[in-house]
Amino acid sequence: MITRAKRLDKIPPYLFGEIAALKRQAIAEGRDLIDLGIGDPDQPTPAPIIKALNEAAHNPETHRYDETSAGWTPFLEAVTTWAKRRFDVELDPQAEAMLLIGSKEGLSHLAWAYIDPGDISLVPDPAYTVYKINTWMAGGEVHLMPLLEENGFLPDFTAIPSETAKRAKLLWLNYPNNPTGAVAPLSFYKDAVKFAKDYDLLLVNDAAYTEVAYDGYKPCSVLQVEGAKDVSIELHSLSKTFNMTGWRLGFALGNADAIGTLNKMKSNLDSKQFPAISLAGAHALLHVDNTPTLDLYKKRRDILVDGLNALGWNIRKPEASLYIWMRVPEGHTSMSFSRLLLEKAGVLVIPGVGYGQHGEGYIRMSLTVMGDKNGEKMQEAVERLRQHVQI
Numbered sequence: 152m153i154t155r156a157k158r159l160d161k162i163p164p165y166l167f168g169e170i171a172a173l174k175r176q177a178i179a180e181g182r183d184l185i186d187l188g189i190g191d192p193d194q195p196t197p198a199p200i201i202k203a204l205n206e207a208a209h210n211p212e213t214h215r216y217d218e219t220s221a222g223w224t225p226f227l228e229a230v231t232t233w234a235k236r237r238f239d240v241e242l243d244p245q246a247e248a249m250l251l252i253g254s255k256e257g258l259s260h261l262a263w264a265y266i267d268p269g270d271i272s273l274v275p276d277p278a279y280t281v282y283k284i285n286t287w288m289a290g291g292e293v294h295l296m297p298l299l300e301e302n303g304f305l306p307d308f309t310a311i312p313s314e315t316a317k318r319a320k321l322l323w324l325n326y327p328n329n330p331t332g333a334v335a336p337l338s339f340y341k342d343a344v345k346f347a348k349d350y351d352l353l354l355v356n357d358a359a360y361t362e363v364a365y366d367g368y369k370p371c372s373v374l375q376v377e378g379a380k381d382v383s384i385e386l387h388s389l390s391k392t393f394n395m396t397g398w399r400l401g402f403a404l405g406n407a408d409a410i411g412t413l414n415k416m417k418s419n420l421d422s423k424q425f426p427a428i429s430l431a432g433a434h435a436l437l438h439v440d441n442t443p444t445l446d447l448y449k450k451r452r453d454i455l456v457d458g459l460n461a462l463g464w465n466i467r468k469p470e471a472s473l474y475i476w477m478r479v480p481e482g483h484t485s486m487s488f489s490r491l492l493l494e495k496a497g498v499l500v501i502p503g504v505g506y507g508q509h510g511e512g513y514i515r516m517s518l519t520v521m522g523d524k525n526g527e528k529m530q531e532a533v534e535r536l537r538q539h540v541q542i
């Protein structure tokens with residue numbers, strides 16, 4: 152037998168495996184599950200974006216390899232125009248922006264582009280697992296930055312030993328945050344940029360959820376900090392903003408050297424996205440308003456959080472992201488409580504420990520629910536939890 156590369160042995164066991172198995176079993180038994188698990192928008196991509204794809208796909212120029220350096224010019228110009236409009240940051244579309252095949256692709260390849268064996272990544276915990284796993288696979292070491300409730304789920308840079316920070320290369324951040332739903336003020340990003348400059352780190356800001364926010368709250372970009380471009384690259388995604396997870400489209404903005412390095416890596420791995428998709432994405436960024444989707448998430452958020460808090464649960468209402476992050480009751484682990492909700496009420500949630508050791512003691516509930524048109528599934532989830540789960 153031909154053995155696989157040892158780097159694959161560094162991927163930890165799938166921590167959501169037990170819940171996935173229970174989900175399969177419940178479906179096989181014909182139980183009606185309300186799935187608050189994966190954060191994948193349930194609403195369709197807005198029609199004008201599909202129309203733009205259709206038109207672009209009729210242009211035979213889009214059928215060929217994309218031989219540009221970092222993505223078709225109309226896409227790069229759209230992302231920099233959008234960033235100027237949204238964050239008031241100036242970026243050169245040819246040097247400080249690039250297309251990604253979804254932000255996950257860019258995040259993972261950044262680790263491969265920067266981490267040599269023995270190098271350190273500073274990684275938040277709990278977090279989207281991509282930062283950690285790709286650092287490991289590239290042969291690097293991970294220093295975890297705990298995201299604690301008492302710190303608003305922001306990392307404490309002063310707690311990082313300076314010897315570790317000196318050896319580190321990448322500082323990973325993600326706000327609005329998956330899984331905690333926390334947001335970061337600009338003052339936090341100022342501290343982060345200063346820390347990155349002090350220790351000669353590349354700050355990688357995962358900004359997949361900046362456009363998923365409620366009640367008038369506008370998440371900020373690290374690039375709004377003066378001088379951030381010297382040390383930062385920020386990755387955006389069209390997935391959650393425009394219900395386009397399956398389309399695979401994102402972009403990176405910021406430090407030209409980091410953009411060039413990621414591009415060098417990627418030009419030897421992929422041939423970019425179907426240009427028609429990027430043209431549809433440009434149309435989305437310039438012309439499509441995601442308010443109707445946000446209004447639906449807000450409605451679901453209010454039904455779920457207000458409904459459960461009325462039952463004596465103690466849940467913080469997130470200003471942004473798709474996620475409700477909730478402490479499990481005394482005597483439970485994140486896994487045992489998730490199992491209880493699934494078995495007793497048919498409500499599927501994600502155990503926080505799946506996002507890292509500091510996620511233990513929490514569960515994550517997503518505001519994306521298949522089959523929910525106007526909050527009625529959320530209402531049913533609350534009702535089932537009221538009837539079947541006492542905390």
Ligand SMILES: Cc1ncc(COP(=O)(O)O)c(C=O)c1O
Nearest residue numbers: 253254255279329359388390401
């Ligand atoms: C924090 C975070 N970053 C990045 C992504 C990846 O998004 P995409 O690759 O679809 O752009 C996700 C997806 O769930 C996420 O939660």
